[in-house]
Amino acid sequence: MAYQAAKLVFPLLMAFLATASALNRDAVVLLRVKNSELDDPDGQLSNWVVTSQNAPCNWTGVACDPRSNAVVSIDLSNFGVSGMFPSDFCRIPTLRSLNISNNFFGGSISSNSISLCSHVQSLNLSSNIFVGNMPDFRPEFPNLTVLDLTNNNLSGEIPASFGRLSSLQVLCISNNLLNGSVPEFLTNLSELTRFELAYNPYKPSPLPSTIGRLTKLENLWMPNSNLNGQIPDSIGNLISLKNFDISGNNVSGSIPYSIGGLRNVQQIEFYLNQLSGELPNSFANLTSLLRFDASQNNLTGKLPESLVRLPLESFNVNDNFLEGEIPVALSLNPNLYELKLFNNSFSGSLPVNLGSNSDLETIDVSGNRFEGPLPPNLCIRKKLVNLITFGNRFSGAIPDSFGACSSLAYIRIFNNQHSGKVPDRLWSFSGLQLLQLENNRFEGSIPGLILGARGVTELLLSNNNFSGELPSEICGLRDLGIMDLSGNRLSGSLPSCITKLKSLQKLELQGNMFSGEIPNAVSSWKELAELNLSNNRFTGEIPGELGNLPVLTYLDLSGNLLSGEIPGALTKLKLNRFNVSNNKLAGKVPLGFNSEFFVSSLLGNPNLCSPDLKDLPLCPRPKPVSFYVVGVLAACALLLLGSLLWILMKTKALQAFGSKNKLSWKITTFQRVGFYEEHVLASLTEGNLIGAGGSGKVYRVKLKTGQTVAVKKLLGVNRQSDMEGGFQSEVETLGRIRHGNIVKLLFSCIGEDFRVLVYEYMENGSLGDILHGEKGGLSLDWAQRYKIAVGAAQGLAYLHHDCVPAIVHRDVKSNNILLDEEFRPRVADFGLAKMLQPEVKEGDGLIMSRIAGSYGYIAPEYAYTLKVTEKSDVYSFGVVLLELVIGKRPNDSSFGENMDIVKWVREAALSSPQEPKSGIAGSGCWTDLDQLIDPRMNPSTCNYEEIEKVLDVALLCTSPLPLNRPSMRKVVELLKDRSLARPKPLLS
Template sequence: MSLFLLLFFCSLSYVASLPSDAEVLIRVKNAQISDPNNRLSNWVISDGHDDHHGDDSLPCKWTGILCNSNSSVISIHLRDLGLSGEFPSGFCRVRTLQNISIADNYFEGAISMQSLSLCSQLSSLNLSSNNFAGKLPGLSPEFTNLYSLDLSINNFSGEIPASFGNLPALRVLRLFGNSLTGSAIPEFFINLTELTHLELAYNLFAPSEIPPAIGNLSNLQILWLTRSNLVGKIPDSICRLKSLKNFDVATNSLSGEIPRCIGNMSSLVQLELYENQLSGELPETLGDLKNLLFFDVSQNNLTGILPEGLASLPLMSLNLNDNRFHGKIPGILAQNRNLYQLKLFNNSFSGELPADLGLNSNLEEFDVSTNKLSGKLPINLCHNQNLGQIIVFNNNFSGDFPESYENCSSLAYLRIHYNNFSGEFPRGIWSLPRLYFAEMTHNRFEGVLPPTIANAPEVTNLLISRNTFSGKLPDEICRLKKLTVLDLSSNQFSGELPKCMTSLMNLQTIDLQDNMFSGKFPSNVNSWIHLTELNVSRNQFSGEIPSQLGDLPVLTYLDLSENSFSGRIPVELTKLKLNKFNISDNNLEGQVPWGFNRDFYVYSLFGNPKLCSSDLKPLHPCPKPRPISLYLITVLGVLAFILLSSILWLHKTKLQASSVKLNKNCRYKLTTFQPLRFNEQDIVPHLTEKNLIGSGGSGQVYRVMLKSGQAVAVKKLWGGNKNSDMDLLFMSEVETLRWVRHGNIVKLLFSCIGEDFRMLGYEYMSNGSLGDILHGAKSARLLEWPQRFAIALGAAKGLAYLHHDCVPAIVHRDVKSNNILLDDEFMPRLADFGLAKPLLRQNSLGEEESVMAMSRVAGSCGYLAPEYAYTLKVTEKSDVYSFGVVLMELVTGKRPNDPFFGENKDIVKWVTERVLDTVDLERTNWIVDPRMNASTCNHKDIKKTIDVAILCTSSFPMTRPSMRRVVELLRDNTTTTPNVK
């Protein structure tokens, strides 16, 4: 008995000597956690407090601590508190602890198996969205109670430890968003028979197949394997997973047919198979999935028809785009009450759309472009007033455009070009309040542009060419202050242009050719500072050509031909840096100005009988001046000889100083992409040290003045051997830019290939790059907020053009402030397309094949999307992330990896953390670039711009907006008026 009493009192003494829960928590806080925002400020033990005899419930009142009814700590929940440090393994010394979550913080470093072994009593452990690195720690056999393990969105690498297969209670395993290698689904996973959630997406796994034994995991509800480098076929055994609700294997290299037994997976709610290499037809058994709401098989090689059974399901989203489907769209699809997203574009569907489509559902996104559809559009597409976009271009639709769309107040994006629509275009559509993009070219519409167009102030692009619209252009068009592209060409418009059009300061393109406009052209055009293209050819304009056109800073395309312009050619036009110039077939007279008195321009001057030139034939020679004295001729001859000798001597000196030597045996291949008149001899001798304006990883950039007076930027790439890395960059840039035409993308003027070098010539941007302005040599010319916003919006439009309007779509892959160039008026041009890639291309058989998988990481540090480094697969969402970084640069004025942010932090984490900590940016001016004049800063608009940046830099690509959406958000979420004067 005495021995028993001795042991009893000894145990009581041991228990009494153990530290309390509060003491353990305080020790861990002080030793293993950094709390810069003081979010754990209430974790304190007051002076004089005796934890062993005082209030045992003290920790239960602390931030993030949850206790049971006995006041014992059972959960530590410290999610998203801005904490950092190493893995706080000391928490596991709390004897009653069951759950730890430190997700969405900045913890880092490796986690050893030894430190994790302290936590074997846990039921759940969540370390997601931190900066942990190194190999995944093994788990000892003592983890018998662990049912949820979340290590997602970190930097873990290496293979998944085999010990993960010895967790008998594990139901939830999340490892997505790391850099894990090895097999995506190791064999030992099959032992985890209790698993309900297996989420392994976005890792750098080796090519591996879905094992047939996957069917043994009968309790699985979520199987998420997006971008997991899966190959081979989807095994039939997958059909045994009757509890599976979400099956997502998108963006892999899966091939073969969709298993016909898939109808057995009766619990499926979401089926994501997009962006693979699947073939064959859609199984009829898909119609048995009565719970299916989301179905996406886009970007595969699927054929056949859309099965009636699938169309009859209560789907919310149906995405079949970019396949080879054909046949009619089943009428039963129109009975769906859930459908909000329908994307069938880039297929061969034919026949008419179901007449009641949209009547029963809240349709928001509708894209059936590039098919063989015909008949009339359904009149009820916007019945429930949620439709944001109608995209039906490249089909055979005909008849009247439905008048019912006049009431579609939600409509923002309309693309119906290349169809056979006819009749009067509904007037009410012109006044939809959210409409910003309207493209209806190549139809047979008629009618007028009504004055009610003033009620659509958001319109930026109005493209209605190749129709039979008529009448005068209403003065109310001048109310469209955001208008950037106006294309009314090939219609029957008449009358004079409204003089107020000169108030549309954002115009970049005006195309009025092939109409019947008359009268004088507006003269006060100085406000068109962004105008790059003006085409009014084949009209009836009269009067003099406005001399103010010569003052437009970025005008490069001017076509005034086939009108009745009279008077002299304004000498001011010679100041323009024109790639296209045509004033032929008018009534112009007098001597051709010296700047146009060259053979290159002769065809642009034809058809003006009263023009004269002493040099250009067949123009009439100008009257000879009165004869001068023999003495004066002699003096002028001597002066001319001296001048010529001096020029020849200077030219010889430049040739000797040139960094590229010319000789008779050297061969060049010069290709021009714009109408410029020069040869390699006009370029190469000027690539000297004094003309050097920049040097980068791919080569050196020079400023060269052509004989025409135009300045060009010439990039001479390092090296130049065929098939070298630099040669590949050269070819990529040429192939990308030779066809691109957009006001916010730099123009490629020419390329030149020599035996030992490669050169590219671009329009010269006098203000350098945005990076120079924000961080570099030109930072003295700092931009105020309205200019910065104009740069952001312009660059966004350029990227949106690449992603959504190019065929195939183009991914830039190196979006950064140094690759956004600024012209004389600080308007942006995206540049440096050496890393750009098309998302899809056609092989020799005319089949589309993916080119998104890259052999190496490309891009710039600080701008790379987190998934890019470990997937090596490119999507447009990688560009969106980089653009979000640029937005943050514009607001903060700081580099992406500025030392100011502290160790292991970049601009994304720093800005995101600060925005989460405050609502009022105006009182936290240290976020906004202090070099900006405070009076120009609209802090409400800046806050909204930062919100867009945070959306763009989301950790997950699927949650980032498209660049088209980014343009909408920037335009809609700001009251700042861009002004770059």
């Protein structure tokens, strides 16, 4: 009996000893690599300590086989660790998967080190800083199925040994510095399902002619790969292909007929190539096609009827040279919901039944040679959102049926030959955002029904034959930013309530027959930058309040019947354009306009005079002053002197700045202010203190004029201190900027041991305070958040694209976006800003000596390259967009360990059902928005489509690679333009 028991126990004992031996062996390898080869600044591997027999299986990032307890996987992705390639991990013979992606591993990868991993099945080294040549995979790697070297700095040729990785299913080497050619031998990898070689500076080379061998391939992703030549006929053999992207290359020739063999393809991206010829009829076989983009090529001929019968989700052949008419079959496609044919050479009329049998949401046929009337049934199913037909020869009236198309949000039918009346109900759609009818022959009046379009932001009706008075209901369009009614026959007085349009940025009414006086109470036009009322019949005086508009740079009142003097207050404006010519103005030209530069803007006013401008009448000399007047003036002077002495005695607080008198201060004024600087400095008392930090204090000062300013006082500053650089940067940057979305610097004061900056006061503090402070976001609904996003983007776009030289903020964050009393945003705090010199090309940037910025907002490449570019600000702004949607700080603990807001949202997007394009989340990928958005927002007020768009833009902005981030000008366009499809964020 004992013998039998021994026979049973002995094998179990041997297995236990073998397991224990394996555990000890694996632990020794892991600890040796950790202690001698890795730098773990965040202590991610702190629990790699031997405490029990199965210790490695409980260590962070280590996984074991559940039966043998042998280590089979090491995953250190996103751990923030660094070092050379840790090849010694591969000395664990049971290791099958090694993932060290998204870290800071560097140096080169030698053939000897990689050869230690010949037994590994999955090797992910992506998103590190490896350099040198691609590793040579010798000897054989019979089990390797996944190889990902994406997002490194590897260069040179693709080694021939890659062609012998017979089991490889995934090959990802995108976003490196590979400068060889795309080799033919890669098509020997018959097991490949993912083939991603994009964004490398290869030598010009064609798509391999034998690409058709890869019959299991599902994703062929080669944009920006310097491809040339033609698409090979063998492409049709890729029967499993779902995503085919060769955009941004120099591929030429015609699209082969064999493309019809791609029966499972869902997305084809051919844009930005040199393709020519006609689209083949074999498109009829592509019954799974959802996206087709062949824009910006040289394609010709008619669209094949076979193509328009496909169940298209998106069809886009813009920016080609297509010719001919659109087949009638387009109107019969029941699945077509987006038709984009803009910037081609199509002619003829649109099929009369277009839209009759389909759920069209977007039609864009702009920039062609179409003629005739618009099809009456385009919106018969009331789903049409975007109607874009500009730049053609369409004629006739807008069909009456369009008056029932309440789904319309974006109408651009300018530069055509339309005539007749606009259907009344078309003016009143509640979802309307943009109405652009310019340069046609429309007639009739603007009806009061326009009040229904409360969300419209742009009303562009210039150069038509509209007549009648402007209805007072137009004052209810509170979101209206641009109104251009110029070149019509509108008449009557302007409604006085027009000054209630607080969002107006541009108002153009020139070339009409408006009469009456210009409204006087214009102080609410704080966003107005351009005002053109020229060539009308306005009478009365020019309102002096126009001089107080903070961002007005364009003012044209010429060709009217205005009288009185030119208000001196207008000289406070920083005008690029000023014209009051051909009126009935009189009196002396104000000093600020009394220069040769403004002469042409003053002519045509016979009673206007100047003391020295030769083209204007000379002003008469003043009569001698009587003794009585002299006496009165002397008495006033004595009274004023006494008042000043009393004020100086009361401002003892100035002594806090030291014993130096005012002569030792250097005061620089950047904006016209209606108060004395001394009054501000005298008010820097504890009672006005609203914030303090290590460098100084911030005060809220309410002046006797009623104006409130914010004062930043830096103490302990001198020309040698570290803070001096930040002070000078802020002064140099803000001192020359004039933009409605950038905080205004009023003046600065420099003393021996202090620096003072005085700004306009922002009533609602910072965006960060509202989202994350005591107010807790309760006062911000989605509409306000969206406006904040657009406004802040416009401010940053101005810095990047309109300033010369361009300015990089370097510290974009929610705490540096201030909000006024109406929650309009101002970008603030330019202490870290840098100016890019004109000779610095976009993307080159400046090398900084140290990392600057705020944790959670810093772009990943900045941390290890110290290179400052505009794309660094774009990344930070993307984080702010995510804050606006989610309502949490960038590093909120609720995201989990080693997660920030970007990674958390990116994982949420990746976990949703994806479209086929590698690294792309398209429309509809946000399946559970309620779990993402700030729960403090009222769901009934949330525009979920708008929120999805903002999330998509945010992911584009926070792309790991600067190359993939849009410019801030593009960000503004993506956020504002309702005609654009939702952007496609990179999620790789």
